[in-house]
Amino acid sequence: MAARSKARKRALEVLYEAEVRREPPADVLGRRAAEPGQQPLAEQAFADRLVAGVEEHRDRIDELIATYSVGWTLDRMPMVDRNILRLGSYELLWSDEVPGGVAISEAVALATELSTDESPRFVNGLLSRLLELKPSLSL
Numbered sequence: 001m002a003a004r005s006k007a008r009k010r011a012l013e014v015l016y017e018a019e020v021r022r023e024p025p026a027d028v029l030g031r032r033a034a035e036p037g038q039q040p041l042a043e044q045a046f047a048d049r050l051v052a053g054v055e056e057h058r059d060r061i062d063e064l065i066a067t068y069s070v071g072w073t074l075d076r077m078p079m080v081d082r083n084i085l086r087l088g089s090y091e092l093l094w095s096d097e098v099p100g101g102v103a104i105s106e107a108v109a110l111a112t113e114l115s116t117d118e119s120p121r122f123v124n125g126l127l128s129r130l131l132e133l134k135p136s137l138s139l
Contacts (some may be wrong), residue, residue: 003042003043003046004043004046004098004106005106005109006043007043007044007046007047007050008046008047008050008087008106008110009110009113010043010044010047011046011047011048011050011051011054011087012080012083012084012087012110012114014028014029014032014047014051015051015054015083015086015087016079016080016083019079019082019083020079024055025051025052025054025055026051026052026055029048029051046097049095050087050090050091050095053090053091053094053095054086054087054090057090057093057094057139058086060139061085061086061089061090061093062074062086064089064093064130064137065082065085065086065089065126068126068129068130068133069085069122069126072122078115078116078119080111080114080115080119081111081115081116081119081122081123084107084110084111084114084115084119084123085107085123085126085127087107087110088103088104088106088107088123088127089127089130091103091106091107092104092127092130092131092134093130093134093137093139094139100131100134101131103127104123104124104127104128104131107123107124107127108120108123108124108127110123111123
């Protein structure tokens, strides 16, 4: 697995754990930083940027996901899918580090590995719609 893919997975784990524990993601990051066997510094820095970006824009991200996920409310989505969509939306709409297609592909790969059989198609469809709408969205 490529370094950035590992960092995305780590960021997803942090976001998921923070939601389960109802803690700020920064607290989870701090606790994990003290664990032995950490990622290489560059990978950890990328994961930290992703988590911070999702948290900074979380209200708007959740609003966009809720608006464009036809037939699904945020509360009804599996928690892992919700956090994959948050991560993918942040990369797609606010980060210039990767092209939109890469952000979508990485989110779909996470959904394929970690969620239900239907999740990759759902994640791909919603993020593709956001990419299509990106020029007209108020961010």
